[in-house]
Amino acid sequence: MSNIFTRRKFAIYFTLAAGSILMIAPLYWSFITSLKSPADAFDGRWWLAIEKIYWQNYLDVVKLLPFGRFFLNSLFIAISITILQVLTSSLSAYAFARLHFPGRERIFLVYLATLMVPGQVTIIPLYFIIKYFGWINQYAGVIFPAAFTALGTFLLRQFFMTIPRELEDAAAIDGASRFAIYWKIILPLSLPALATLSIFVFINAWNDFFWPFIVLADPQKLPLPVGLTKLATAHASDWTRLMAGAMIALLPALLVYITFQKFINNGIVLTGFK
């Protein structure tokens, strides 16, 4: 009996380990390539002696294109989108969850319906709206369209509905305004949900490509993914440096994920948010 069990256990671990190797190998291989000198790029080795590590690729990438600047751009854009989105969607989510006004259900339904419309339907008119505001080639053109989403409103509304009303009623009797209730009671009680939403919005904004690619052209303003495509077109078979560039774009999101894993896993399971 125990023999069958250990054999079964072994089979499970073996399959999972094999799968993990397939998942991690592309990332590991690129990381190793990013540390090889261009002369060793094609040697097909999976390991590297410490003294042969070639950090120069990273320094080269930063010199070839303003990668340091791309990094800061990505950080600035992603943080701005996160703050604005969490703020505006928590305000509207509170209105949908708790306040009474005519047309509440209908407006909410319109919000939900737009979730189904693919981004490509809106980009063309959106481009002209941004142009009208003079935001082509500006951070604002990337940040503002991403700062208001129906999805954030929907997720936070669902969470606010689970907070017991009695807490608010008590504060209201003490004369607290609606805004004070939202700010001092609802938001502090929703910290886990706000954290989950923030991490998702941040990672998505960090990785976003299509819209920044269309709006931004000035090399000083590009976020990492767009900058990376410039590197890929200008230095197409410069693999060691390309991999260094890819690592610069990858690692921050991976670190955020590994640090805040718990929030992310719970969030996805609750909402399906991607």
Place this chain on the structure above:
Amino acid sequence: MPQLFKSRAYRDRWIAYAFLLPNIIGFLLFMLGPIIASLVMSLFRWDIFTSPTFIDWDNFFEIFSTRSGFGQYLSNTLFFALSVPLGLTLALGFALLLHQPLRGMGFFKTIYFLPVVSSAIAVAIIWQWLLNKDFGVINLLLAKLHVAPVDWLGTPLMAKISVVLMTVWKSLGYNILIYLAARQGIPDELYEAAHLDGAPSWRRFTHITLPLLGPAHLFLLITGFISSFQLFGPIYVMTQGGPLKGTWSLVYEIWWKAFREFRMGYAAALSWILFAIIFVVTLVQWRYAERKIHYS
């Protein structure tokens, strides 16, 4: 009393609108407005340099004419959707293994999830390197098995297959996580009862696990199809729609027409056709699933 109540409700209404205002301005300006504008634009010819001309349904007629290439782009797009059934099958297998009460499962979950949070552009560049015909690690490994090098990105069919493989790899962790959560929701008593009735393990799988995972299947099918239909960045990086337009998808065509040929009306019409396709696919899956799914 009614008077008082009324004035309070009235005040509440304005407070509610104040809460909604920031989001609703953005929503009207950047979401609902553009959706409606795009519908109107699809009826115009507009090259952004001259003023738009109303041309009725001509954009749509042109799209459905044989020379537009629409058929090929649609079939490329549908080919990319093959990543969904492939990815879901794999994900289900891994999710069931990860569900076993063994140590170290959290570690495996983390590893499988890494590609999900990775930048699609960085991933596409990495895969370009892995798939490189002369020096890519995949062909190096194949050579050790005495398999001739494959020109992964060099032929229309192989390029499509490469994009599918990369998509499966990138989204596997997400699919696993959803399946795992759904599997954890199935009560153990069902399996115990089936076990007592002498049902063999594959029957427990086909009669309990598969049907009770219904909502997860549906959710992953719909979101998977939608995101495979919207694939853009990886195609732009890996193949630029080629070779021979073999990976030229509908989204790629929309971008090309709008921002390379500046045919804004035509591109808007295409985007509505894309939306219609997504809508129909979603609806069909939903309807089909409704008859089969067991919500508990």
